[in-house]
Amino acid sequence: MFELSGKRVWVAGHRGMVGAAVVRRLAAESCEVITVGRDRLDLRDQGAVRDWLAQERPQAVVLAAAKVGGILANDTLPVDFLLDNLLIEAAIIAGAHAAGVEKLLFLGSSCIYPKFAPQPIVEDALLTGPLEPTNEWYAIAKIAGIKLAQAYRKQYGADYISAMPTNLYGPGDNYDLSSSHVMPALIRKVHNAKQAGGAVEVWGTGTPRREFLHVDDCADACVHLLKTYSGDSHVNVGSGSDVSIMELTRMVMEVIGYDGPVITDPSKPDGTPRKLMDSSRLAALGWQSRIGLREGIADAYRHFLAEVS
DSSP states (O other): OOOOTTOEEEEETTTSHHHHHHHHHHTTTTOEEEOOOTTTOOTTOHHHHHHHHHHHOOSEEEEOOOOOOOHHHHHHOHHIIIIIHHHHHHHHHHHHHHTTOSEEEEEOOGGGSOTTOOSSBOGGGTTSSOOOGGGHHHHHHHHHHHHHHHHHHHHHOOOEEEEEEOEEESTTOOOOTTTOOHHHHHHHHHHHHHHHTOOEEEEBTSOOEEEEEEHHHHHHHHHHHHHHOOOSSOEEEOOSOEEEHHHHHHHHHHHHTOOOOEEEETTSOOOSSEEOBOOHHHHHTTOOOOSOHHHHHHHHHHHHHHHTO
């Protein structure tokens, strides 16, 4: 067990959806959460990050900072998604080691796995096949982050671990249709269609299947891993079930209260056909998700109305 009580914990990326959820969750742990805004620290600047860590001396770090986006953003900004994420994770992990950080959790993404990985996807599927081309730049950066954490464990005995969440959604999500992921995009589209009385457009065929996890569940899993896990392998963090994009669309429409037409656009990419992760390793550590999909969508829509509309 790694005791968080009384520790200084830096949540890098605290203004993002995941980082903010981790900050909320850590409020129950009797630890001191420290944060720093991008106006004060460029997380891509290795020297600046090293100096800041040396001054603040956190005992634990949650590396939730990243440049993120959906299919369109990944496909049109490959340099940004590869280089920015490489620089962020290298600066923070190296700086944490130099500052003597006791525990570090690196947050990756389920897109690290091969496009046609056997389902459900086990952790050992990493690097066993080609990636999904529409987000390979982000995926390669995240794979590098996993390997860097493993390298510090191997070479220096550092207690650095990695968690790989499935598709996340919830408070603080990005609802910009040019850069959002599928869940917030659907919430925005259905909301707009309800306001205008129009059709809901679904990218692709609607047949791909995806697993979704509320971000507050993810944050709870991250804290659980910080406390209970110390191992070389990354750990999958998921809900254990998936739905098709069309099923998800209908569920979002039910939650929002709209019964209009749905049209698909097969000219747009579907992405990976199916992506369901095997989270049995996390379950064996005593954790499981608690927020159901319909309940989570309703919570996300409440926050959407308060934050965006």
